[in-house]
Amino acid sequence: xxxxxxxxxxxxxxxxxxxxxxxxxxxxxxxxxxxxxxxxxxxxxxxxxxxxxxxxxxxxxxxxxxxxxxxxxxxxxxxxxxxxxxxxxxxxxxxxxxxxxxxxxxxxxxxxxxxxxxxxxxxxxxxxxxxxxxxxxxxxxxxxxxxxxxxxxxxxxxxxxxxxxxxxxxxxxxxxxxxxxxxxxxxxxxxxxxxxxxxx
Amino acid sequence: xxxxxxxxxxxxxxxxxxxxxxxxxxxxxxxxxxxxxxxxxxxxxxxxxxxxxxxxxxxxxxxxxxxxxxxxxxxxxxxxxxxxxxxxxxxxxxxxxxxxxxxxxxxxxxxxxxxxxxxxxxxxxxxxxxxxxxxxxxxxxxxxxxxxxxxxxxxxxxxxxxxxxxxxxxxxxxxxxxxxxxxxxxxxxxxxxxxxxxxxxxxxxxxxxxxxxxxxxxxxxxxxxxxxxxxxxxxxxxxxxxxxxxxxxxxxxxxxxxxxxxxxxxxxxxx
Numbered sequence: 383x384x385x386x387x388x389x390x391x392x393x394x395x396x397x398x399x400x401x402x403x404x405x406x407x408x409x410x411x412x413x414x415x416x417x418x419x420x421x422x423x424x425x426x427x428x429x430x431x432x433x434x435x436x437x438x439x440x441x442x443x444x445x446x447x448x449x450x451x452x453x454x455x456x457x458x459x460x461x462x463x464x465x466x467x468x469x470x471x472x473x474x475x476x477x478x479x480x481x482x483x484x485x486x487x488x489x490x491x492x493x494x495x496x497x498x499x500x501x502x503x504x505x506x507x508x509x510x511x512x513x514x515x516x517x518x519x520x521x522x523x524x525x526x527x528x529x530x531x532x533x534x535x536x537x538x539x540x541x542x543x544x545x546x547x548x549x550x551x552x553x554x555x556x557x558x559x560x561x562x563x564x565x566x567x568x569x570x571x572x573x574x575x576x577x578x579x580x581x582x
Numbered sequence: 583x584x585x586x587x588x589x590x591x592x593x594x595x596x597x598x599x600x601x602x603x604x605x606x607x608x609x610x611x612x613x614x615x616x617x618x619x620x621x622x623x624x625x626x627x628x629x630x631x632x633x634x635x636x637x638x639x640x641x642x643x644x645x646x647x648x649x650x651x652x653x654x655x656x657x658x659x660x661x662x663x664x665x666x667x668x669x670x671x672x673x674x675x676x677x678x679x680x681x682x683x684x685x686x687x688x689x690x691x692x693x694x695x696x697x698x699x700x701x702x703x704x705x706x707x708x709x710x711x712x713x714x715x716x717x718x719x720x721x722x723x724x725x726x727x728x729x730x731x732x733x734x735x736x737x738x739x740x741x742x743x744x745x746x747x748x749x750x751x752x753x754x755x756x757x758x759x760x761x762x763x764x765x766x767x768x769x770x771x772x773x774x775x776x777x778x779x780x781x782x783x784x785x786x787x788x789x790x791x792x793x794x795x796x797x798x799x800x801x802x803x804x805x806x807x808x809x810x811x812x813x814x815x816x817x818x819x820x821x822x823x824x825x826x827x828x829x830x831x832x833x834x835x836x837x838x839x840x841x842x843x844x845x846x847x848x849x850x851x852x853x
Binding site: 457466468492496498499501502503504505512514516547549579580581 | 620623625626628716720721722723797798799800801818820821828
């Protein structure tokens, strides 16, 4: 009888153990949003050549630590969509860093961050999904004369601009740790491969 | 005249249709123009399926007209305007029979056009992936189910004469196997079968030995064979001044029957 009662008690847990409760899902989505924010702040910092080289290098390392592996790939489609470029995250961030000092870069992130539903996979014992971020990239000529006389907004001549959609793979794992002898459960959120597509 | 009128009416419907926002946008949006564009963007294949089924919002209306609008929102304008008759037939049938797509029903495939390096030359191939679920709609994963690689078929269609194990090798207890499997590893597959080469085996063999190197995914096309009388493909599209919708859209559409469906499946070269 006792066994039967236990079975009935645990049966729903076995059945729905893989599904996140709405509270858990919200908690995880907030964490994902924070991680994505950190990555974007990192990109902005790396692109800004007013920051010292050392600081930008350490920011690159910080950004890479947000990813599941060092080999995560960023795929970029060219503006006309004809060419696809594959880079590791480090190469991608280094490219942003080394874009030169002759122009000013402005990266605006639109406030639409859309996190797709998380799906449980038994293979990795984790939840996977993706976040979508929309970003505007603008490159201005760095010319004092322009800044002082030609433009009221303090920007030089616009050399290039694009709007991109970045889709980032997300992996969420449940972990436990001990803090002062007490077991604490936490969610580990890691970023995966990223695909970048021009939207217009 | 009637067809022209129909096209104009469809076009007007298409222009005036405002897709309900599937992306939660905050009020701090920087550019309203940009946000208008992404509201109409079918950003992922999950959103495509939800929109196709007319259930992408919690309170989506259950009316036929809403379903029709949803189908127009997930279709490329070229398809709507150029193949109007077939699109209209498709739309009416889907709405009338309340046809739905299920992500987990395994009757749809992703064809990834990939770039490979073989013999120091860039080559193109297509890997066909299938969405396979252990249980209904749960515990799912993409599985490689087929490959189309013309360069493999061309390169290995004819064996070189010296790649045969000669008829008198039995006299020395096939000692040549040592040479084949240890020294000439890269060409070992050529000794394995006297028949037409098996593309899958050669591809896997090439990947394992490093003679074929994977470079990148160039393009993805989804083939949907879920509906009884229809086959359609979905491809991601960028935003263009000519089209209102963007993202994952129905690009080609064809009416089908079981024979045609089998022929289509064969063309995917599944193993």
